[in-house]
Amino acid sequence: MSIEVHVRLRPHVPNGVWSSAETVLYSTHNPNTRYVYNKVHHIGTSNQSIFQGMEALVHAGFDGKNVTVMAYGQTGSGKTYSMNGCEADPGIVPRTAKLLLDLRTKFPGTQIVIYFTEIYNESVKDLLEPQRGELGLHDAPDGGVYFDKKSVPIETIDDFVRLQNLAERNRKYGVTNLNDHSSRSHIILTFEI
The missing domain is CATH 3.40.850.10 (Kinesin motor domain)
Known part of the structure; x- marks a missing residue:
C-alpha cells in the first residue's frame, strides 16, 4: 500500500x-x-x-x-x-x-456500478435512496463490514451525470462563515467494477 x-x-x-x-x-x-x-x-x-x-x-x-x-x-x-x-x-x-x-x-461484459453515500453527524445515508434513512453497518462474510446501500449500474456518462446530480440534490447543505452554500457532510462515491 x-x-x-x-x-x-x-x-x-x-x-x-x-x-x-x-x-x-x-x-x-x-x-x-x-x-x-x-x-x-x-x-x-x-x-x-x-x-x-x-x-x-x-x-x-x-x-x-x-x-x-x-x-x-x-x-x-x-x-x-x-x-x-x-x-x-x-x-x-x-x-x-x-x-x-x-x-x-474494451472488455465486453464488464459492469460498472456506483454508490453515493453521505456521512453527516455520525450517520450514514444512501444519497440515491435517502428515504431509507440511516444505513446500518453489517458484517461481511470475508470478515469486513459494509453498508447496505443501493448500487446502480452505469452504461454512459449521461447515466453517471444524472445519478451524480441526484446525489448532490440529496446532500446536506448550509451556510458557514466562509461559504454561503457549503456541504455539511462528507460524500463517498464508490465505483465498483
Missing part, C-alpha cells in the same frame, strides 16, 4: 471571503512542524493536468486494485472544484467516470 499526498494551491477569487488574503509559504526549520508532500500543484494547474497525474490509479482500479482518492481542506479551499470541476475543465470525478466507461468498452 502506498499513499501520496498532493497539495493544490487555490487561486484568489475576487469578492470571496479570502479576496484580500495572501498566499504565504515559509519554513520554520522546526522538525516538529515539517510536512512532506509528493507534489504541490501551482495555482494555475488545470483539473486536466491533475487528472493526468493520477490516471494510472484509474487503470489500477479497473484492473482490480482498491484505490481511494480523497479531497481534504477547509470550507472554500477548492475541494469541490478539484473533484467535480466545471464544464470547461471537468474535475477528477467526471474524468474518472469517463475513463472507466471508455476502458469498459
Whole structure:
C-alpha cells in the first residue's frame, strides 16, 4: 500500500471571503512542524493536468486494485472544484467516470456500478435512496463490514451525470462563515467494477 499526498494551491477569487488574503509559504526549520508532500500543484494547474497525474490509479482500479482518492481542506479551499470541476475543465470525478466507461468498452461484459453515500453527524445515508434513512453497518462474510446501500449500474456518462446530480440534490447543505452554500457532510462515491 502506498499513499501520496498532493497539495493544490487555490487561486484568489475576487469578492470571496479570502479576496484580500495572501498566499504565504515559509519554513520554520522546526522538525516538529515539517510536512512532506509528493507534489504541490501551482495555482494555475488545470483539473486536466491533475487528472493526468493520477490516471494510472484509474487503470489500477479497473484492473482490480482498491484505490481511494480523497479531497481534504477547509470550507472554500477548492475541494469541490478539484473533484467535480466545471464544464470547461471537468474535475477528477467526471474524468474518472469517463475513463472507466471508455476502458469498459474494451472488455465486453464488464459492469460498472456506483454508490453515493453521505456521512453527516455520525450517520450514514444512501444519497440515491435517502428515504431509507440511516444505513446500518453489517458484517461481511470475508470478515469486513459494509453498508447496505443501493448500487446502480452505469452504461454512459449521461447515466453517471444524472445519478451524480441526484446525489448532490440529496446532500446536506448550509451556510458557514466562509461559504454561503457549503456541504455539511462528507460524500463517498464508490465505483465498483
